[in-house]
Amino acid sequence: MKRAKILLADDHRIVAEGLRGLLEPEFELVGIVEDGRAMLEAVDKHKPDVVVADVSMPLLNGIDAVRLLKKKNKNIAVVFLTMHLDVAYAASALEVGASGYVLKHSAPSELVTAIKSALKGRTYITPLLAGELIQYHKKKPQSEEGEIARLTSRQREVLQLLAEGHSVKEIAAILQISTRTVEFHKYSMMEALGLKSSAELVRFAVKHGIITE
Structure with missing residues (x-):
């Protein structure tokens, strides 16, 4: 068999x-x-x-x-x-x-x-x-699901790599996209989520289980 x-x-x-x-x-x-x-x-x-x-x-x-x-x-x-x-x-x-x-x-x-x-x-x-x-x-709160749902699959990929400490240049190489596109995704996420810094993006990634501490 x-x-x-x-x-x-x-x-x-x-x-x-x-x-x-x-x-x-x-x-x-x-x-x-x-x-x-x-x-x-x-x-x-x-x-x-x-x-x-x-x-x-x-x-x-x-x-x-x-x-x-x-x-x-x-x-x-x-x-x-x-x-x-x-x-x-x-x-x-x-x-x-x-x-x-x-x-x-x-x-x-x-x-x-x-x-x-x-x-x-x-x-x-x-x-x-x-x-x-x-x-x-x-009991799952709908608001939490809505926050993470605002991000596209590509944005989640960029977010994890940013949160892991990779530079924009490294992320571009891993995802095979331009550094300008990486920056675009980064600032689009910050705008969509109402965040003001890379540190806040990292905290968001940890909170939503995209990376673990």
Whole structure:
């Protein structure tokens, strides 16, 4: 029987190598990458059945990477494996089309269960958050969703790179756009969000989970 192909995206190499031993007996592990941009490139190259991704990754976080992934590859399932117990991250994961949300300190068998559920077209949320997630959706303030919704996908990419400390020139090279375009996105975001400095942009990125402190 043909084994399902799994791509692993996690910037903690020790964690990723540990997961190799867990996954390889049941699945074909086609690659391990360490940031969101490398994840998107690896998906195009390897065509996995399931991507196991962390939420917090450099260059492009897991949530935004999956948002871009789903625009091109709706049939590829995604399971998030993360240390974030905050229900807001789980809600964001489902909103961008993830099929699973598992915590790193959960039993290893839970990840395998989530992957198998994803392969069957089902959704798996760690029991530690499932009940809380229902309550979160009932109480979620619409104003917070509106703030982040003002930004385009490209602006979110620029915002994360700015918040990580990359210069305008570095961001232009990473995104393969001009420095003028980077500056345009930066000041467009500041105007749209009512922010007055790069420091306020960084605080906004942390508050909304685009990067973690």
